[in-house]
Amino acid sequence: MxxxxxxxxxxxxxxxxxxxxxxxxxxxxxxxxRWKLHRKIVQVPIYEAPLPGVSILKPLMGVDPNLFGNLETFFTMNYPVYELLFCVEDDSDPVLMLVHKLMEKYPHVDARLFVGGCAVGVNPKINNMHLAYESAKHELIMISDSGIKMKEDTLLDMTNYMSDRVALVHQMPFTADREGFAAAYEKIFFGTVQSRIYLAADLLRINCHTGMSALLRKAPLDEVGGLKAFGIYLAEDFFYAKSLTDRGWRITVSSQPAMQNSGHCELRSFQAxxxxxxxxxxxxxxxxxxxxxxxxxxxxxxxxxxxxxxxxxxxxxxxxxxxxxxxxxxxxxxxxxxxxxxxxxxxxxxxxxxxxxxxxxxxxxxxAVLDPLIQWRSRVYKLKWGGIAEEVKAKVKY
Structure with a gap:
């Protein structure tokens, strides 16, 4: 032959x-x-095992039709001790009005607003969250994107998976039920392609973390410089998860998927x-x-x-x-x-x-391979091998 x-x-x-x-x-x-998703939560009495406090970081930019309802679900969670830390980069952003309205509607909820951010890297999400991260009261930090919709027991479900060996509990990305073919298209992608890799990787203990909704231990992050240490990356979620696993910590998926519920749902934007x-x-x-x-x-x-x-x-x-x-x-x-x-x-x-x-x-x-530049809202970035990003001057297409 x-x-x-x-x-x-x-x-x-x-x-x-x-x-x-x-x-x-x-x-x-x-x-x-079948084994892990949608498990019934068995809550241990608080007097036997007090639940840890959680500081929830909510980076926000702009307003969409579902944003008020999505944010409101964080004010109505059934969890004893948590604080909401809203992060807004621009003091003229209309989202500030929604946040103030919710804080007035739920005065009993511990909520604070951080405006302006702090430039600690090229990653705008980390820049936006840095001040809130440094001011967090609790040992557990939750990072939650603006489009996430919570159930009353979602935070309880996530903390139940935070054992002594686990430093990061993340929700598998999925979508809430919305009308229209574009919404169906998104749900099909997240429920098939994304879920297939996510669930298999979690079973095999492979890092597939996405930072849409994640609960982290603050101390192990602070050991390497905190969130700002990952400001050189755009995919900061992958790299802080990698930092934890490289030091022997485990990461795991909770039983409730992350319900993305953005009010803007278009084929073209999702394909982007x-x-x-x-x-x-x-x-x-x-x-x-x-x-x-x-x-x-x-x-x-x-x-x-x-x-x-x-x-x-x-x-x-x-x-x-x-x-x-x-x-x-x-x-x-x-x-x-x-x-x-x-x-x-x-x-x-x-x-x-x-x-x-x-x-x-x-x-x-x-x-994606032929065009290496990444457009993120009004900014344009170039990626180097290894995931390090640098912001470049380029014309932004709208």
Whole structure:
């Protein structure tokens, strides 16, 4: 056999092994989802085990139609001791009016407002939160994005997972029920692609942390300089999680997913988020350039179909169609597990949203690789290998 034939067989074996590995990821995600998500909270009496106080950092910028309701859920949580630290960069931001209104409506809730931020790095989120972080009263810090909607027992659920060996408890990203195809598209992505990797990684104790909603121990962060030490990165959530795991701490996912409930829901803006996240992953872990596109259903199915035809002389078209059907069915099952209730759309919408998600993601990833600049609101950044960011002067597109 010639070297070309050996090379072809080598690629075929690699594709089949990778294909099998992705099915293992599917199964692990379903097992982890069934085992861990939506557990009933068993609350220990406070006189037996007092609950720790929590300082909740809420970085805010701008107003959307759902923001008032989302923020209000933080004032109505069933948790004995916590404080709300609202962080606003610009003193002319209209969000200040909403915060003041809520603080007046719930005067019994310990809430403070920090305006102006502090430039400790290139990351605007950390700059916005720095003053509040330094002023936090409690040992546990919660970082929560503006679009997150809480249940009354969400904070209790998260603190229940904060054991002596755990330094970070994070919620798996998901979305609240909203109307429209764009909302269905987002829910399908977070309930299939994102949940699959997130749940499997948590089961295998691999760092996949996203900072939408996370509960952290402040002391281990302060040992390396606090949040400001990660201001050189845009993906600060990944790097402070890595800092904790590198020093022997564990991170874990809580049983309640993070309910994103932004009032602005558009296909184009969400696809821009997907591209931004892809750019961050490529800069942090360069091997993502090879393995992430290959993990996509359609591309992996095509490669595995060719490999099965070469190695086993199976019909490649039949193999490909069965592959897509099984992937589709497992994604539907995982979404139902994560949703834990009726979906806000029918099966036809799921088929359309799933197909659009699977078809467009390889294209969005290719665009992300070809255009390394990251636009974050009104700022533009360039990433270096290793994830370090620098702000650049560039024209911002609106």
């Amino acid at each position: 010639s070297s070309v034939v050996y090379t072809l067989y080598g690629f075929a074996i690699f594709f089949m092994v990778f294909w099998c590995a992705m099915w293992v990821v599917h199964v692990l995600a379903l097992v982890a989802g 988020r997907l591209q931004r996240w892809a750019k961050l992953r490529v800069a942090m872990i360069p091997l993502v350039i090879v393995f992430e596109p290959l993990s996509e259903c359609l591309l992996l199915g095509a490669c595995a179909s060719w490999a099965a035809s070469l190695l086993f002389e199976w019909d490649s078209l039949v193999f490909y169609l069965v592959h897509i059907l099984l992937w589709f069915m497992l994604d539907w099952t995982l979404l139902r597990v994560v949703q834990n209730g009726p979906l806000p759309f029918d099966k036809l919408e799921f088929v359309c949203g799933w197909l659009l998600s699977e078809i467009t993601r390889p294209y969005l990833f290719a665009q």
